[in-house]
Amino acid sequence: MSKIVVDPRKRPRQRRSEATVDAILEAAARILESDGLDALTTNAVADRAGVSVGSLYQYFPGKTALLAELIRRERGALVRRIAATAAKPASNLEADVAAFIDAAVAHQLTRPALARALDFLEPTLPLDAESSTLNANLADIVSAFLMRHGVTAPEQAARDLIALTKGMVDAAGMTGETDHAGLSSRVTRAAVGYLLR
Amino acid sequence: MSKIVVDPRKRPRQRRSEATVDAILEAAARILESDGLDALTTNAVADRAGVSVGSLYQYFPGKTALLAELIRRERGALVRRIAATAAKPASNLEADVAAFIDAAVAHQLTRPALARALDFLEPTLPLDAESSTLNANLADIVSAFLMRHGVTAPEQAARDLIALTKGMVDAAGMTGETDHAGLSSRVTRAAVGYLLR
DNA sequence: TCCCAATGTGAGCATTAGCTCTTATTCTGG
DNA sequence: CCAGAATAAGAGCTAATGCTCACATTGGGA
Known part of the structure; x- marks a missing residue:
């Protein structure tokens, strides 16, 4: 090496x-x-x-560098998806959360094994500023959204929700699950439960 | 290799x-x-x-084989912890879920980086019957518990809850979080939300 | 106490990994 | 159509990795 x-x-x-x-x-x-x-x-x-x-x-x-570029591209696609979703809010927390999660599920379930591998690799890579920024973007978008809805500790909540989603979708992808809608609604249940309690 | x-x-x-x-x-x-x-x-x-x-x-x-044995020991400890928790139920779903999650958080937060690495490695290893059984045990314990409480699709729910917990705890561990109780209660919120909706 | 199985050692072998460098081929602008 | 730049090729170097093996040391039962 x-x-x-x-x-x-x-x-x-x-x-x-x-x-x-x-x-x-x-x-x-x-x-x-x-x-x-x-x-x-x-x-x-x-x-x-x-x-x-x-x-x-x-x-x-x-x-x-090869791995870093792969992560940059994949992560970029996800961030764009999430950003697009954030652009047309329903101003109803639950519906918006569902939309976010739908986007995330659609992305991660496209190539589940790849998503899982990159999720694991990402933190071990010394990414440069540009990419770390891309990354922060995801958390920031979610965090800003949560703050707008009056959620306390929005950064922590954003991290938790992202982690929860990644965890569930990666696991589902590994067992070969393909029921996008079903998975999405289950993740949403957990996320909304986290937020409204 | x-x-x-x-x-x-x-x-x-x-x-x-x-x-x-x-x-x-x-x-x-x-x-x-x-x-x-x-x-x-x-x-x-x-x-x-x-x-x-x-x-x-x-x-x-x-x-x-070395990695497999590491996983066996770590997983074994977690399964024992969870099994011990399952042995003294409060027959109140929410309290029991909280107890399970407490046990899991305590375990995974002890050596967060190790837990994360093994979680990733585990599915890539061709584990023998004995260890796969150990593994199934975790899901089975949770699944049986959920069934007893009348949860529909208990196997799927068990997988989802385990994945959700792993995801959140691994992520928290990586950011250096040490607030066991706080993390535990946030995970529980998500889990209970998943179940009661 | 003595002997043999159990345990421990580490130089070194075969393979493969990451990577370089020289040479060949293909574009592109003038 | 030509010259030089960009791109592609792939043999092969160096270092590291997984692993073996011949030998040394230790310990426990007879």
Whole structure:
């Protein structure tokens, strides 16, 4: 294992190189999903992406940077989803919470094994400011929303609700559950119970 | 990485060898806690345990078996705690749920980083029958308890409650939270909300 | 006390991981 | 259409990892 580098990578300038980068990230995601962390080697990723190791290292200074970028993309998609939901509130706490959770469930249940792996990896990665910000965004959006509804200790509540949701959805995903609506309503029950008591 | 062997290990017959085994497991736990999965190498474990690699391999046929045993012990302790709680019910759903959660929080908050790592590792390990049983025990105890209280879909509810608790406690542990009672009551709020709605 | 099984040691082997570097190929702007 | 920049390739280096094995030490029953 080398120095832990997370960001300084070369940016793709042509079309084909963007495709290479995407292929690499997708290959990494698939390996994580199907074979787990141990199988995620740079050679394996390059192989699965149909690319040479050299190409991989052209865009990612190391394995860690690759993982960091994967997390950035996934997390970014989730944050955008949640932000979009927050943009059209029903000003009814319960309905809004349900909407948030619906978005989160939809996201995490799309690729459950991947979501679970990244959730675990994320805190172990020395993410740079930009990504930590993205991350804080999730908690901040929820926290701001809760504050608007007069919830006490909104930051703590936001962390708790996010953790509760992650926990339930990751577990459900692992048992192969696909009933999005059912899961969503169960998580909502717990979340609303947490808030209104 | 070699074949995945989880159980067939030599049993210690003398006192000192039991001490060796304990030292090895404790060293593994500490490395997991402080340096993470990547740092958990067999040589590192032996070093930290003040033992030679040879001794490690005398009792564990491989790294996987070592992890499996760690999980067995930790999980076993949790299951015993929960079982003890289940043995003296208050026949009041809310109080009993609170008692369960108290036990779980006490356990997971003792060594939060370790608990989190093992929670993640557990499903990736090909545990043998004995340990899967230990595992099922947790869900079964909770499930039986819920059924006694007339909860519908008790297995699913048990899985959900366990996941919700794990999620919240792992997250709290990671932020350095130490307020056992406060955390416990917040988890209970969510759990009771889940059940009574 | 003595002997043999149980236990402990650690150098070192085979493999594989992460990564570099040289060379080949493909774009793109002029 | 050409030159140089960007991109891709992949053999192979270094270090580390999982693990073995030949040997040394210890302990407990006869």
